[in-house]
Amino acid sequence: xTGVSQDPRHKITKRGQNVTFRCDPISEHNRLYWYxxxxxxxxxxxxxxxxxxxxxxxxxxxxxxxxxxxxxxFSTLEIQRTEQGDSAMYLCASSFPPGQSNEQFFGPGTRLxxx
Amino acid sequence: xxxxxxxxxxxNVPEGATVxxxxxxxxxxSQSFFWYRQDCRKEPKLLMSVYxxxxxxxxxxxxxxxxxxxxxxxxxxxxxxxxxxxLCVVNMEEWAGKSTFGxxxxxTVKP
Numbered sequence: 001x002t003g004v005s006q007d008p009r010h011k012i013t014k015r016g017q018n019v020t021f022r023c024d025p026i027s028e029h030n031r032l033y034w035y036x037x038x039x040x041x042x043x044x045x046x047x048x049x050x051x052x053x054x055x056x057x058x059x060x061x062x063x064x065x066x067x068x069x070x071x072x073x074f075s076t077l078e079i080q081r082t083e084q085g086d087s088a089m090y091l092c093a094s095s096f097p098p099g100q101s102n103e104q105f106f107g108p109g110t111r112l113x114x115x
Numbered sequence: 116x117x118x119x120x121x122x123x124x125x126x127n128v129p130e131g132a133t134v135x136x137x138x139x140x141x142x143x144x145s146q147s148f149f150w151y152r153q154d155c156r157k158e159p160k161l162l163m164s165v166y167x168x169x170x171x172x173x174x175x176x177x178x179x180x181x182x183x184x185x186x187x188x189x190x191x192x193x194x195x196x197x198x199x200x201x202l203c204v205v206n207m208e209e210w211a212g213k214s215t216f217g218x219x220x221x222x223t224v225k226p
Contacts, residue, residue: 102206
């Protein structure tokens with residue numbers, strides 16, 4: 001399967017714990033995005049990378065959230081001291097370099113439940 | 116006010132019907148526009164890009180009015196398989212980049 005993959009698919013954690021999610025983009029894609037989606041709403045932008053550089057981070061993202069893409073391939077999203085409001089689907093997407101295609105390809109998501 | 120607004124629906128239509136979805140966006144500097152489709156409990160997938168000249172892909176027609184900051188999607192001859200949530204998406208860049216999604220319009224096509 002050459003699509004975007006995410007791990008884990010589901011995560012249940014207790015309030016106050018730290019969690020880390022991984023995203024493996026399509027190999028030819030140099031841009032990688034993180035979104036969060038809650039029931040009944042569209043995906044909400046969190047951050048994105050071009051290669052290893054983090055180009056933009058949402059102002060809505062608190063300092064408990066951090067994302068990395070150390071070698072310009074896979075990315076991790078860490079949430080520290082989780083809160084019940086962090087419960088959501090976390091979606092990763094990737095796209096070709098600018099000039100090649102507009103399309104963002106999404107992974108299946110990681111569903112986080114904070115108890 | 117949200118940056119991208121859509122009528123949430125739901126739209127319940129019989130097979131063969133024509134249905135239209137509307138979307139408005141607030142940032143006049145927006146550069147690129149899309150419709151994505153999201154099936155229940157699945158990830159969003161690109162349905163089509165939207166251009167000022169209008170574009171068509173089979174039964175689907177998308178229109179963009181930059182002056183009114185308005186985007187539309189028309190589905191003709193609805194199929195059961197068209198049942199999904201349709202997300203209006205606006206980017207500040209011409210090529211991908213940060214995407215701002217509407218909350219989606221839910222369509223159910225019934226036999």
